[in-house]
Structure formats: structure tokens, C-alpha cells
Amino acid sequence: MKHLLSAENLDRDTATALLDTADHLKRTLLGREVRKLPTLRGRTVLTVFYENSTRTRVSFEVAGKWMSADVVNVSATGSSVGKGESLRDTALTLSAAGADCVILRHPASGAAHRLATWLDGTPTAVVNAGDGTHEHPTQALLDAATLRERLGSLAGRRVAIVGDVLHSRVARSNVRLLATLGAEVTLVAPPTLLPAGVERWPVAGISHDLDAELPGLDAVMLLRVQAERMHGGFFPSAREYSIAYGMNETRLRRLPEHAVVLHPGPMLRGMEISSSVADSPRSAITEQVRNGVHVRMAVLYHLLAGEEHAE
Numbered sequence: 001m002k003h004l005l006s007a008e009n010l011d012r013d014t015a016t017a018l019l020d021t022a023d024h025l026k027r028t029l030l031g032r033e034v035r036k037l038p039t040l041r042g043r044t045v046l047t048v049f050y051e052n053s054t055r056t057r058v059s060f061e062v063a064g065k066w067m068s069a070d071v072v073n074v075s076a077t078g079s080s081v082g083k084g085e086s087l088r089d090t091a092l093t094l095s096a097a098g099a100d101c102v103i104l105r106h107p108a109s110g111a112a113h114r115l116a117t118w119l120d121g122t123p124t125a126v127v128n129a130g131d132g133t134h135e136h137p138t139q140a141l142l143d144a145a146t147l148r149e150r151l152g153s154l155a156g157r158r159v160a161i162v163g164d165v166l167h168s169r170v171a172r173s174n175v176r177l178l179a180t181l182g183a184e185v186t187l188v189a190p191p192t193l194l195p196a197g198v199e200r201w202p203v204a205g206i207s208h209d210l211d212a213e214l215p216g217l218d219a220v221m222l223l224r225v226q227a228e229r230m231h232g233g234f235f236p237s238a239r240e241y242s243i244a245y246g247m248n249e250t251r252l253r254r255l256p257e258h259a260v261v262l263h264p265g266p267m268l269r270g271m272e273i274s275s276s277v278a279d280s281p282r283s284a285i286t287e288q289v290r291n292g293v294h295v296r297m298a299v300l301y302h303l304l305a306g307e308e309h310a311e
């Protein structure tokens with residue numbers, strides 16, 4: 001694997017290998033006073049974020065540092081991007097400056113693929129850390145890691161992805177990866193928040209009725225309503241959305257006992273999820289963030305170190 005651009009690049013064996021490596025790294029580091037492995041010593045990892053992020057940027061930085069890589073954070077505001085430098089020139093500059101890996105978040109769908117094309121012929125790997133409404137493959141991997149921990153194998157597990165599917169790169173990557181791993185995904189959303197062509201996605205079903213779906217689920221993955229990508233207003237209203245699709249205690253009681261609640265964050269408490277659900281033992285939201293570090297360590301390891309360097 002030269003780059004990680006899409007969950008489409010992950011066949012079952014590759015995805016399972018990444019999840020197994022993440023699990024191994026998590027257990028290796030558990031309880032250690034000094035969380036530092038020498039695996040990526042001498043490697044340079046650049047995080048290049050043209051959109052806001054807390055979880056993804058920080059966890060990639062922590063992942064790189066825990067593996068002894070040199071990690072440099074590049075933001076659009078503090079770099080020559082602010083002077084009008086193109087993404088292509090920025091990419092070639094960062095590669096020439098010694099980047100072994102560029103982790104890119106960008107508002108344009110397809111930006112990571114373009115970057116990888118421009119860096120063809122250089123040793124620099126590209127990781128898509130979220131491109132527009134297109135994909136966020138490491139989020140899907142950390143969600144799969146969390147579901148595996150809570151539920152065991154994903155084969156045959158029933159997962160509902162709920163909310164703003166239209167604007168969600170998290171939904172697109174999760175649908176692909178969960179299908180690859182054998183889970184049955186149902187999309188649950190108002191018609192206004194479903195994209196054209198969604199009926200061709202590899203899902204078991206599409207529903208507008210969350211309450212009807214809950215009793216048959218193993219997991220509910222809530223999505224953030226992305227107001228910043230809605231330029232013509234948001235329908236339904238926030239209040240209508242919360243009534244029809246918000247995860248609250250009444251809905252939690254309709255889920256089977258073992259079912260788990262996920263949210264990629266940042267979450268809008270009181271709208272997509274009530275605080276009592278977000279902070280309950282049924283919620284795996286904090287575990288998702290924790291697993292994000294180990295999954296991103298595994299991705300960097302597979303891209304930059306290779307199997308023969310495993311500890």
C-alpha cells in the first residue's frame with residue numbers, strides 16, 4: 001500500500017491487517033510509562049490541514065510521535081497557501097523538503113487523490129484525512145476497531161448510520177469498509193439528507209424511521225449535521241431533526257442491551273445525541289478517539305515501516 005486515499009483501497013485482508021496491527025500496538029503500549037516505539041525513527045510525517053480538525057490532526061501527531069517519527073504540522077493560515085500557492089506546488093515543496101508522508105485534510109472532494117497523482121514518482125505517501133464530502137478512511141478504520149472491540153467480528157452485524165449522509169465523508173468510508181468486513185449497514189436519514197444515487201451504495205437498506213430500526217441493531221453510528229456545507233438552509237429544522245433522529249434515552253432503551261452508540265465527533269449535543277446517551281456506558285465515543293491513535297499508528301506503520309520492522 002503506497003497511499004491510503006479511500007476505504008475502497010482496503011480489501012478485507014488489508015483492513016484486517018491494519019486493525020490487527022492497531023490492536024497489537026494498543027496492547028503493546030497499555031500500561032507503559034513511556035509510550036514510545038522506535039519504529040519510525042528518521043521518518044518525517046507532515047499533517048497538512050486546510051480544514052478545522054481536533055481529533056484527526058491531534059491523533060495523527062500523537063501516533064507519529066509515539067512511533068518516534070518527526071511530525072510537522074502545516075496549517076493553511078500559517079503557510080504560503082495564504083499567499084496563493086497552489087495545492088500542487090505546496091505538495092511538491094513538502095515532498096522536496098523531505099516528507100515521507102503527507103496527511104491531508106482538504107475541503108475539496110478528490111484533493112487527496114490529486115495530491116497522490118502529483119507525488120507519483122516521489123517516495124512521499126499520502127493519507128486522506130478527510131476530503132470534502134468524499135472519504136475519511138482512517139475514521140472508518142477506527143470505527144471498525146471500536147466495533148470489533150465491543151462486538152467481536154463484524155460479519156453479519158447490523159449497523160445503522162444515522163443523519164446527514166448527504167454531506168458525510170464518514171458515512172461514505174464506513175459504508176464501504178463495513179461492507180468489506182461483512183456488516184449489514186442501514187442508512188437512516190430524512191430524504192433531504194440523502195445523496196442522489198444512494199440506492200447504488202452497498203447497503204442492506206435505507207430508512208427514514210429510526211425508531212423502527214433500533215430493536216434490530218448491533219450499533220448506531222450518529223453523524224454530525226454539517227451546517228457549514230449547507231448553503232441553502234437546513235431541512236428539517238434542528239428541532240425537527242432532534243425529534244425524529246436525535247439519540248436520546250427513550251431511543252437507547254429501544255436498542256438491544258449489547259448495542260453500542262458511536263459518533264465520529266465533533267457532536268452536537270442536544271441535537272444529534274443527548275448528553276445522557278453520549279456520556280453513558282453504551283456510548284463508545286471516547287473509545288473511538290482512543291482507538292484513533294492506535295489505528296493511525298498502524299496506518300503509518302504499514303505505509304512507512306513495512307512488516308519486517310514490527311516490534
Ligand code: CP
Nearest residue numbers: 053054055056264265
Ligand atoms: N471525526 C473527525 O474527523 O473529527 P475532527 O474533525 O475533529 O478531526
